[in-house]
Amino acid sequence: MEREVLLAEPRGFCAGVDRAIEIVERALQKFGAPIYVRHEIVHNTYVVNDLKAKGAIFIEDLAEVPPGATLVFSAHGVSKAVRNEAAERGFSVFDATCPLVTKVHVEVAKLFKEGYEFIMIGHKGHPEVEGTMGQLNDGIYLVEDAADVDRVQVRNPDKLAVVTQTTLSVDDAAEIQAAVKRRFPNVREPKQQDICYATQNRQDAVKVLAPQVDVVIVVGSPTSSNSNRLREVAIRKGTASYMVDQPGDLKPEWFEGKVRVGLTAGASAPDILVQQVIERLKALGAVSVRRMPGVEETVRFPLPKGLGDKSMSPSSPH
Template identity: 75%
Template sequence: MTAAAVREVLLAEPRGFCAGVDRAIEIVERALAKFGTPVYVRHEIVHNRHVVEGLRARGAVFVEDLAEVPPGAVLVFSAHGVSRAVQQEAQRRGFRIFDATCPLVTKVHVEVAKLRREGYEFILIGHAGHPEVEGTMGQVDDGIHLVQTLDDVAHVRPSQTERLAVVTQTTLSVDDTAEILAALRARFPGLREPKQQDICYATQNRQDAVKALARQVDVVVVVGSPSSSNTNRLRELAERLGVPAYMVEDASQLRDEWFAQAPRVGVTAGASAPEALVQGVVQRLKGLGATAVRRMAGPVETMRFPLPKGLKGMAGQARGMP
């Protein structure tokens, strides 16, 4: 077969932007509209190069160090959340602050702070160096232990186990996390778990959609950025299910040879990838011979998160492409 063997494209449902990402981008857009340029953003607002470059072109300035932000400037915290130390420094410097932290991440932060005051220590399941993990660990001064893999479970050493709780990064593999949680329960029978899992609904939905998609296609294309945790988990999941999977930031990164023996191609997107990038991939696949595009059945996400005070009541812009 050749690349022209592509006959059908199946689109995962749901895919792409989640409510937290949509809200974060809208916060930056509204801050730019209300206060003008520049608006400073601590870390990439979401992990997608196209989104970041689009906002940068409109006057957003992305920084890692708050020393780069002039006094009195408008500052937005990214969707991944920040530590208490960053929050306190921003307040000391007198910035006008808008917090775009995903409310589902904030839920984890609030739980950690509350239980730490009650004497709990924590095991945090997550990826070292990810800004969400750094923000969650930074909610307390001590007493939080990072576990990244199943092997780490045997080596974690809390100072006590009477009051021990577990929390997770919101964008992890659902299956991998369940395996780690089972091992933690076996080692620490009194472990306190969240009333609802910390892995967010959008991460769960997108992984479930890939499981359904992988059963019906010859190859999976995942649209998103390499720095995006939830996007990487989608690619890994498809591969674990025995389907070749490739992650691309946009259609320009597609390679014809991936589809030489793939009459049915599945396409999905991480939670920070605009739908316009997905459609660009679809158009490229049509150029490789696809004559049918079918959307799979899946849950319809209607979740919306409120905007911060000071940005409500303004006309928002439609998202989908920066």
């Protein structure tokens, strides 16, 4: 049997990631190196190393940034405290927070003014969760699973809203949200779910792909929440699945006796890595590559003021 690669559609970069990388590249073009970036701009090793080579310096603590420097906030968003510290230190700031994360921040601020407390569904320690929870000093409680919901103590169960990390498993989040609703029947839920369109689309594509293949490969870095979720979605469908940060991570034994290989990529993984993985799969015996039909994404987010200057040459396609 000839081995075939099936490509999930959509896969790879989303609009928020595209925008975040372009912000760093344009800042480098306009102001020259170094440009400081708080936290990895997106959770992908290749992207971070590529930007480092162009003159970006990634830091976690604003004390590492010299006075007067240009600073970019990562796509995951930051807490109010970080934003205030950057303003106090007088940095020139470009905010690469994904607009869909900003939407959650705005909702939290608005409902807090109306007297609401919050349950946040997300992963402890993830920078997006720290950023969203850091919009408030108190009154926001993190739950990672349904069991956590039982432990939450709120002041007024009738003034409670739920928000979600944008890169969760859609199915996991729905399960936890149902537990929140059972315990707090009057909880206010978002008009549109907080899980972003790209996370949803990539998970839906894997749900279609996984039953049709013998093994699923997800291109993504270990720190990438949405990439990890894609692997879990495939496993839940009963298909063996592995995540690779680069083509060299592929192990020949994963493909022994496997005729059809499914391939997808997290929202922070560049297409160049997908192409390199395809080449490696060909070296391991894949003969053909077929693209699955899927949702076409047309979402585009504008750049911040000062970087969207039309006279500047647009950065090369990623």
